[in-house]
Amino acid sequence: MNDSTNDPLLDYRALRAEDPDVYGLIAREAERQKNGLELIASENYASPAVMQAMASVLTNKYSEGYPGKRYYGGNEVIDDVESLAVARARKLFGAEHVNVQPLSGSPANLAVYMALLQPGDKVLGFSLDQGGHLSHGHPLNFSGKLYTIIPYFVNKESELIDMDEVEAIAVREKPKMILAGFSAYSRSLDWRRFRAIADKVGAFLFADIAHIAGLVAGKQLENPVPICDVVSTTTHKTLRGPRGAIIMCKEKFASAIDRAVFPGVQGGPHDHITAAKAVAFGEALRPEFRTYAAQVIRNAAALAAALGERGYRVVSGGTENHLMLVDVFGSKQITGKEAEKALEQAGISINKNMIPFDTRKPLDPSGIRLGTAAIATRGCRETDMAAVAGFIDEALMERLDAARLAAIREKVAAFAGSFPVPGIG
Secondary structure, eight states, rough: OOOSOGGGOOOOHHHHHHOOOHHHHHHHHHHHHHHHHOOOTTTOOOOOOHHHTTTTTGGGGGOOEEETTSSSSSSEEEHHHHHHHHHHHHHHHHSEEEEEOOSHHHHHHHHHHHHOOTTOOEEEEOOOOGGGGGGTTTTTTTHHSSSEEEEEETTTTTTTBBBHHHHHHHHHOOOSSEEEOSSOOSSSSHHHHHHHHHHHOOOEEEOOTTTTTTHHHSSSSSOTTTTTEEEESSSGGGGGOOEEEEEEGGGHHHHHHHHIHHHOOOOSHHHHHHOOOOHHHHTTTTTHHHHHHHHHHHHHHHHHHHHHTOEEEEEGSOHHHHEEEEHHHHHHHHHHHHHHHHHHHEEEEEEEETTTTOOOOOSSOOOOEEEEEHHHHHTOGGGGHHHHHHHHHHHHHTTTTHHHHHHHHHHHHHTTTOOTTTTTT
């Protein structure tokens, strides 16, 4: 970690002097990121420019409200920052209206629910144990507590969303809103079919593209923004920005969305994060971001194929985006919990994950989830995926041997050293 630069926004000398404990923890994390492989599908590396914006003096300001309509004075610069972020997001996604203030993905989704629905209204959403997200209707989440959730599923044989079944459920249940999105599904969604189903039953269509926003921005996957009523996304993951979120919608929903975000869900926005979002959107508008997004998808396909060659079953038979689910229990009689622990000891970060129709428990499921967004940011190509698959397989096969896992960790670190982490090296 560089703490000797002349740029005060990347200079850690003050932190090291003021609080060596926190500085030491940050330095340790930088080393972990540098020497390991990040395969968690929801993680990525922000650019130094994004990190500088997050470390800026904008964190000192309080800005309840919207540009030109603040509840505090001294916001003329903040208004310009937020307006720039909005303009870039609109251009990037072709959105009629964008709210850049949501602090994270779940609060953004809460705001959408509040804007479009009343408590108790029916929502048709992708079941969490099949690939959905907590905020799409889990009973312990606000979505499951406040709204009547009707789940849809994948086909048991193909492990793909059965759109005929989605339509049949929608016709039977007549939900007020249909939610299309996922956190662990490796295939593309049929946005136009979702639109047709929503129109048929008179439902709002809400897309959560938190995982694939960067692939949409990079012109590799179809853009749902012109098709859906409302679209939310986080700004990290494949979009490679700061931790935060935005909501995009048709102009006719703009006032309802804005009121739901503030004062409905949040108070003052995090202005330093808004600036970092603007930086990330600017980066995603460049031609090289399209090259990056395409590389992410090629890497994922290559990694899925390489794991398949080693005897691992990839759910649905492959991937069309940045992620995949691997049935390690069905393939090798290894639980997801065992796999996550072994790979962590070998310097590879992944997460255990349920697979469709899993017979095991959520905290010790049959599968693991892998993603290639972060390693593509470091410069890995599809030709490198055989080596990554080899590290994974070797660590899982040697999962009970601490000495062997330590040796694999050294090999992983040597491999990772060829691919610098932005802002770390």
